[in-house]
Amino acid sequence: MSSHSPAVPKRLFAASLLSLAVSAPALAQEDPIKVGILHSLTGTMAISESTLKDTMLMLIEQQNEQGGLLGRELEPVVVDPASDWPLFAEKARQLLAQDEVDVIFGNWTSVSRKSVLPVVEELDGLLFYPVQYEGEESSENVFYTGAAPNQQAIPAVNYLMNEVGVERWVLAGTDYVYPRTTNKILEAYLKDHGVADDDIMVNYTPFGHSDWQNIVSEIKDFGSQGKKTAVVSTINGDANVPFYRELGNQGIDAADIPVVAFSVGEQELSGIDTAPLVGHLAAWNYFMSVDTDANYDFIDDWIDYTGDEMAVTNDPMEAHYIGFNMWAEAVRKAGTTDVDAVKDAIIGVSVPNLTGGYATMMPNHHITKPVLIGEIQDNGQFSVVWETPSTVAGDAWSDYLPGSRDLISDWRAPMRCGNYNVVEGRCGGGAEVASAE
Amino acid sequence: MRTIRSLVQGLLCLIVVSLAAPAALAAPDDDGRALLEALDVDSYAAKGEAVTAIADSGHPQSRAWLEALLDGKLQRQDDGGRFVVVLANRGRHWPVRDALTDEDLGEMSRRDLDRIGINNALRGQLQNTLALLDLHAPAVSARREAARDLLGEVSPSMVEPLNGLVENEADDEVRRLLTQAIAIQRLEQGDVGAVEALSGSLNTSVRSALSAAARSDDAALAKAATEALAGIEQKQKLNDGIQTLYFGLSLGSVLVLAAIGLAITFGVMGVINMAHGELIMLGAYTTWGMQQLLPGQPGLALVLSIPAGFLVAALAGIVIERSVIQFLKGRPLETLLATFGVSLILQQLVRTLISPLNRTVVSPEWMSGSLMINEGLSLTLNRLFVLGFALLVFAGLMLVMRRTRLGLEVRAVTQNRAMARSMGIRATRVDILTFALGSGVAGLAGVALSQLTNVGPNLGQNYIIDSFMVVVFGGVGNLWGTLVAGLSLGVINQVLEPWAGAVLAKILVLVFIILFIQKRPRGLFPQKGRAAEG
Numbered sequence: 001m002s003s004h005s006p007a008v009p010k011r012l013f014a015a016s017l018l019s020l021a022v023s024a025p026a027l028a029q030e031d032p033i034k035v036g037i038l039h040s041l042t043g044t045m046a047i048s049e050s051t052l053k054d055t056m057l058m059l060i061e062q063q064n065e066q067g068g069l070l071g072r073e074l075e076p077v078v079v080d081p082a083s084d085w086p087l088f089a090e091k092a093r094q095l096l097a098q099d100e101v102d103v104i105f106g107n108w109t110s111v112s113r114k115s116v117l118p119v120v121e122e123l124d125g126l127l128f129y130p131v132q133y134e135g136e137e138s139s140e141n142v143f144y145t146g147a148a149p150n151q152q153a154i155p156a157v158n159y160l161m162n163e164v165g166v167e168r169w170v171l172a173g174t175d176y177v178y179p180r181t182t183n184k185i186l187e188a189y190l191k192d193h194g195v196a197d198d199d200i201m202v203n204y205t206p207f208g209h210s211d212w213q214n215i216v217s218e219i220k221d222f223g224s225q226g227k228k229t230a231v232v233s234t235i236n237g238d239a240n241v242p243f244y245r246e247l248g249n250q251g252i253d254a255a256d257i258p259v260v261a262f263s264v265g266e267q268e269l270s271g272i273d274t275a276p277l278v279g280h281l282a283a284w285n286y287f288m289s290v291d292t293d294a295n296y297d298f299i300d301d302w303i304d305y306t307g308d309e310m311a312v313t314n315d316p317m318e319a320h321y322i323g324f325n326m327w328a329e330a331v332r333k334a335g336t337t338d339v340d341a342v343k344d345a346i347i348g349v350s351v352p353n354l355t356g357g358y359a360t361m362m363p364n365h366h367i368t369k370p371v372l373i374g375e376i377q378d379n380g381q382f383s384v385v386w387e388t389p390s391t392v393a394g395d396a397w398s399d400y401l402p403g404s405r406d407l408i409s410d411w412r413a414p415m416r417c418g419n420y421n422v423v424e425g426r427c428g429g430g431a432e433v434a435s436a437e
Numbered sequence: 438m439r440t441i442r443s444l445v446q447g448l449l450c451l452i453v454v455s456l457a458a459p460a461a462l463a464a465p466d467d468d469g470r471a472l473l474e475a476l477d478v479d480s481y482a483a484k485g486e487a488v489t490a491i492a493d494s495g496h497p498q499s500r501a502w503l504e505a506l507l508d509g510k511l512q513r514q515d516d517g518g519r520f521v522v523v524l525a526n527r528g529r530h531w532p533v534r535d536a537l538t539d540e541d542l543g544e545m546s547r548r549d550l551d552r553i554g555i556n557n558a559l560r561g562q563l564q565n566t567l568a569l570l571d572l573h574a575p576a577v578s579a580r581r582e583a584a585r586d587l588l589g590e591v592s593p594s595m596v597e598p599l600n601g602l603v604e605n606e607a608d609d610e611v612r613r614l615l616t617q618a619i620a621i622q623r624l625e626q627g628d629v630g631a632v633e634a635l636s637g638s639l640n641t642s643v644r645s646a647l648s649a650a651a652r653s654d655d656a657a658l659a660k661a662a663t664e665a666l667a668g669i670e671q672k673q674k675l676n677d678g679i680q681t682l683y684f685g686l687s688l689g690s691v692l693v694l695a696a697i698g699l700a701i702t703f704g705v706m707g708v709i710n711m712a713h714g715e716l717i718m719l720g721a722y723t724t725w726g727m728q729q730l731l732p733g734q735p736g737l738a739l740v741l742s743i744p745a746g747f748l749v750a751a752l753a754g755i756v757i758e759r760s761v762i763q764f765l766k767g768r769p770l771e772t773l774l775a776t777f778g779v780s781l782i783l784q785q786l787v788r789t790l791i792s793p794l795n796r797t798v799v800s801p802e803w804m805s806g807s808l809m810i811n812e813g814l815s816l817t818l819n820r821l822f823v824l825g826f827a828l829l830v831f832a833g834l835m836l837v838m839r840r841t842r843l844g845l846e847v848r849a850v851t852q853n854r855a856m857a858r859s860m861g862i863r864a865t866r867v868d869i870l871t872f873a874l875g876s877g878v879a880g881l882a883g884v885a886l887s888q889l890t891n892v893g894p895n896l897g898q899n900y901i902i903d904s905f906m907v908v909v910f911g912g913v914g915n916l917w918g919t920l921v922a923g924l925s926l927g928v929i930n931q932v933l934e935p936w937a938g939a940v941l942a943k944i945l946v947l948v949f950i951i952l953f954i955q956k957r958p959r960g961l962f963p964q965k966g967r968a969a970e971g
Binding site: 203 | 528551556561646647648680684691795797799800819891931934939
């Protein structure tokens, strides 16, 4: 992507010239609205996050071509937290205190979000977080446009249980907060549905694990006990490539033991030869292959913007698309970019998503999303084999974890609480919650 | 509903056929069209019926259609409803040809095409259908493959035709596999007699079926199946042992490959080169670049990458040596920091010039899949090649160090620099060549690793710590030590992993090395005599 970066400033320059020319009388005097972009452009996470930076630049450029917002131009402020978690907090502080941005779009990993959270709350900023995450969190200043576990993991497990008839489960994940919390929720959920302890195998591997021989052979063994077996994978990023390669080489077919992944999207697949993986599954709220005009237009815009005919789109990009449009809509509704006014205005705002429906911002700062299950194709795309009949509202606190099932989050006027305990009837949460994180 | 629809379609076809009777050629096309129309429904069950209809129709193109459907390449035009087969499905515009007439239709936008989707269940059915067709193939290997695919997939309706095939089959292996496939089906129906035919087989489908039978309510069946399973487990134990050893050696060979270049630069020359990992990365990117230059020939590209990867990494090594390391001779701390800086620069260079995203390196056909020793034990081919490659590189390096003038000079310079120089050896030139050799070998490691792991900017980082660990454990300055240390660490890791888990296994190995170094600070094979710390 970076090989095209020289084109970007030129385009931006051209775009801003154009928008200046079009609406010069109205625009020129007022200060631009500043949009902070907090994604790693260097280091380990650059692989995932740099695309999101470009997505935001594209969305801002498009908005400016339509005359900006409230008659003011949008100005992107890009910083690079370099995949360094503490640096995320520093850069967020810089964006809010020094650059005085009106909103931030950013973060990928949960640990970076946790690092930014206190800063955004202290300086009363707005953060739109576009990646699927483990839930168990609700902040007045953060809007979660990615999937909560009930919008990805639980429906995927339901699909395997009911449509595929899976009875034995391997929960394989990378050893950090998102897989551990998600697997805790899934384990509780599976046991609620009568799955025996013996039929669940949990396995964690270090970041960037590349030697999967033993684990794949264990999975093969676990799956040869006469019950339909599936792997639920929360393996992160890079480590998936050697994992899938090993699966293919040891001859594990999707028809025998399907793997459903929550962190593997079009972008991750673009680094693999997908022929041996055909039929393995992924659960997301968006796939590039979705057959709607809005999606095709988005893809065309993206390909034109990057200048790469083979560029792919993915779920977190759609989340930014929805988040950005929601924020823009809320600013229009509030008539100002003032953080408190936007926070109140955005709840209940509905904007079209790319899969042919609408996304609505809920009072708990999560959004409604359809859940799609896709099978990997030989061209690195997914084909949708199942979807929820309607959209699912994101749940900040899981219904399947003790301590968290009594909590609700509602940031509307009378309550204004992120962890209201309905049993004790007070704001402040339960004791167990901290351990879930 | 659906039956009515297909009836109507059938009637329509009849009408069309009767109308177009004079044009005799049109008739089969309409049959074909009706067969395909039946596929274009939402329910996967109905699609399954349509697949059976196509397979039974004997239509000349039925096989091509089923294969296209299996690949997700059978599609339908949004308007006009023409059925097409997509020839290549990357990018936005796809070349297509007509599914019925085989006519080349040029390129179509993917917006205008609707895929006839399949799911895993349907994919299984398609594979079985194709396998059944393949059982009639003239090539024995194709028949064996097909028979193996049918293990655990036989439905009651297939038993009859399969029995017929077994009788007429000339190849023993195919006969044995088919008999097993039928026996699994009988076992699923609760036939105790089937257990005998299956006992002793190590195939996972067989084990799966027996495990299910062992849990059945029929006491006699459960007992027979449990006994058969016990026999199988016994045999499997030996296989598992061999497999763990193989996994260990294979992991070890990766460690050896990554570390062996370092054993030269760090072990022999004493330069702490933190950019060693990035030299590996350069080798991997060379493979990718080579595959871009030779599209469609991944095997040839991979073979050519071996010299190319060596050269690219060696050149990079020379540049690093000339521009940084030569000025920091004898100052290990500064060398460490400077080369760490170099490694960050190289990583970011790749991110900026190529892409922060991982690059796809395709494995050639002959390196995918596995080599089947017996039904319970197969060795993955890519790792087998890497294991062999590691040993070859090691042997080559030993030859260079022991049998060539360069090797002699390197040993002389490292043992006593001043003395060697006074004997007329140009020490600076030897430094450059040694560093280039170590770097080039790192490049070779990169070529091999491109077949196992991600080719991306972070590739090197993942191996640098392990490489130093192996060299230190093996004994600095000793190539044999590196080989033994790498392989044994690999095996220890893989033996620990099944019961300790991947995370804990890694920690245990590290703790083991720390304790070992406490006891023997110079590693497994310490340098003796004059070579040891002068």
